[in-house]
Ligand code: ADP
């Protein structure tokens with residue numbers, strides 16, 4: 301199986317602060333990998349650096365289907381097949397979802413008629429029809445916004461999808477729906493990186509691998525047993541097992557939270 305995303309020894313910092321510290325990760329096509337880490341471990345920074353957000357000092361390597369990512373501009377990375385779904389999707393009053401998707405699909409090389417039928421077809425599949433002619437994310441619930449992100453991904457057919465906290469701020473039914481939608485996206489031409497600090501989404505979807513990220517690097521990788529360890533002992537249990545000292549202030553939430561303690565969207 302070829303590699304959708306390969307990250308080798310990636311370090312990154314901003315304003316003199318080191319955030320990613322020699323992170324390596326390999327996601328083959330056809331697989332869904334989860335990255336779990338406490339708040340502040342650098343999960344969103346990894347997404348920003350891979351998609352080319354400005355302002356970071358970056359060292360290391362990252363390739364998508366063998367092509368170097370780090371030397372490219374944001375739009376070039378996107379056209380190559382990299383897609384980031386946002387932790388907090390932005391509301392854009394005045395820009396309809398349908399127009400936005402048509403522009404994006406045409407930018408990604410789809411003919412206008414193909415783009416239009418993809419928007420219709422995937423809109424139906426993800427129950428987005430009634431949102432197509434409304435402003436992007438405007439007045440959508442947390443769950444609807446996340447479903448819209450997955451719909452956008454389905455229209456654009458990325459090769460690598462980075463889903464940053466696709467489950468945060470959702471009630472338990474919405475988490476289940478989003479998890480099912482992610483599982484439905486599974487394809488031999490796509491590698492998915494699902495980032496979360498809650499283990500509850502793993503009740504509804506089965507990643508091929510789970511990676512634990514602490515202090516800017518992947519410290520452990522494994523299967524369902526890792527999620528169970530996190531569920532019962534939190535990140536402190538993993539730290540203790542691996543002999544990792546707490547050096548970073550990661551906030552009070554050390555244990556992957558339950559739905560009741562999840563922060564509202
Ligand atoms: P996560 O997504 O895992 O919660 P982030 O990648 O958002 O973590 O942040 C990792 C660390 O980097 C945090 O300590 C955060 O405060 C810090 N950080 C993120 N962005 C900046 C920035 N622009 N300037 C300074 N520090 C930042």
Ligand code: MG
Nearest residue numbers: 343344387465
């Ligand atoms: Mg984050």
